[in-house]
Amino acid sequence: MSAPVCRACGSPSTRTRGGKTGNYLRRTFTFHDCDDCGLLFVEPFSGFDVYDDAYYRGEGPDPYVDYETEYRDWRASDRRHELTDLARIATRHLEARADTNRHGEPLRWLDFGCGAGALLKSLRDTGSVAGRRLELAGHDVGSWADRLRSKDGLRILSPAELSALPDGSFDVVSMIEVIEHLPSPAEPVALAARLLRPGGLLLLTTGNLASPVARRAGIGYHYCAPEIHVSLFNPSCLARLYARSGLEPLPVRFDGAVRFKVLKTLRHRRLLRALAEIALRLPPVVAAIDRLYGVSAMPCAVKPRPPA
Ligand SMILES: [Zn+2]
Numbered sequence: 508m509s510a511p512v513c514r515a516c517g518s519p520s521t522r523t524r525g526g527k528t529g530n531y532l533r534r535t536f537t538f539h540d541c542d543d544c545g546l547l548f549v550e551p552f553s554g555f556d557v558y559d560d561a562y563y564r565g566e567g568p569d570p571y572v573d574y575e576t577e578y579r580d581w582r583a584s585d586r587r588h589e590l591t592d593l594a595r596i597a598t599r600h601l602e603a604r605a606d607t608n609r610h611g612e613p614l615r616w617l618d619f620g621c622g623a624g625a626l627l628k629s630l631r632d633t634g635s636v637a638g639r640r641l642e643l644a645g646h647d648v649g650s651w652a653d654r655l656r657s658k659d660g661l662r663i664l665s666p667a668e669l670s671a672l673p674d675g676s677f678d679v680v681s682m683i684e685v686i687e688h689l690p691s692p693a694e695p696v697a698l699a700a701r702l703l704r705p706g707g708l709l710l711l712t713t714g715n716l717a718s719p720v721a722r723r724a725g726i727g728y729h730y731c732a733p734e735i736h737v738s739l740f741n742p743s744c745l746a747r748l749y750a751r752s753g754l755e756p757l758p759v760r761f762d763g764a765v766r767f768k769v770l771k772t773l774r775h776r777r778l779l780r781a782l783a784e785i786a787l788r789l790p791p792v793v794a795a796i797d798r799l800y801g802v803s804a805m806p807c808a809v810k811p812r813p814p815a
Pocket residue numbers: 513514515516517518541542543544545546
């Protein structure tokens with residue numbers, strides 16, 4: 508069988524890294540490296556059927572997700588650390604760009620891949636970002652999206668509704684741990700680039716396969732879960748993906764997002780989790796973990812303003 512073309516850049520110059528059996532679907536998956544953009548991608552793609560209700564309860568291929576708690580009360584979930592961090596980063600970006608002429612205008616924020624809606628609900632509860640009232644929208648598919656739309660009164664847009672929106676419809680687009688799940692990761696980034704207004708912010712997180720921990724583990728890294736994480740990035744590969752959609756990489760310093768990543772993996776280990784919660788109050792501990800996992804090494808992005 509010939510090597511598959513890269514799922515991010517389309518290059519035919521790819522190499523097989525190795526095989527791995529899924530922990531959930533007991534079959535062998537193959538990991539391929541792209542020589543041109545650095546993407547590590549998985550064949551075959553398992554499809555979206557694994558994202559059923561059991562998945563969202565943490566009983567599927569990812570034992571660390573806890574969407575039930577996030578949906579019920581985001582403040583009670585470990586994810587609160589990440590959610591407040593994202594609002595802080597957006598605030599800092601908007602204030603640094605001195606968007607003062609937009610005071611009084613609502614801040615239009617799309618959460619692409621909104622899952623159980625925790626980010627949308629946390630933003631709705633907070634009410635404003637950088638002093639601007641929020642106008643929120645989300646996108647996802649499946650039963651949670653229906654629930655958020657009908658029971659929680661959130662504006663959840665279908666793929667067709669997103670496609671029909673005019674260019675520049677949002678000031679912020681968030682894409683939190685989304686692109687690693689998608690076999691064509693360039694598509695949502697291109698959509699975000701179109702839907703952002705010039706100067707707008709793409710808040711994107713995904714695992715870093717060039718981090719010290721990931722390099723040491725290779726495809727044995729727990730993040731290389733081939734049933735669900737099929738497009739795996741490193742900082743330069745992500746920057747290239749942005750560039751192809753006309754976005755500029757934006758360095759970001761994550762804090763609460765780092766705390767959340769540690770706490771979620773200790774979800775089923777109560778004592779260790781309690782100790783970690785204390786240790787993570789110390790900024791040097793957060794910084795050390797950030798370096799090990801390369802969280803802040805992964806850039807977000809800005810849509811450049813046209814030259815004056
Ligand atoms: Zn590539």
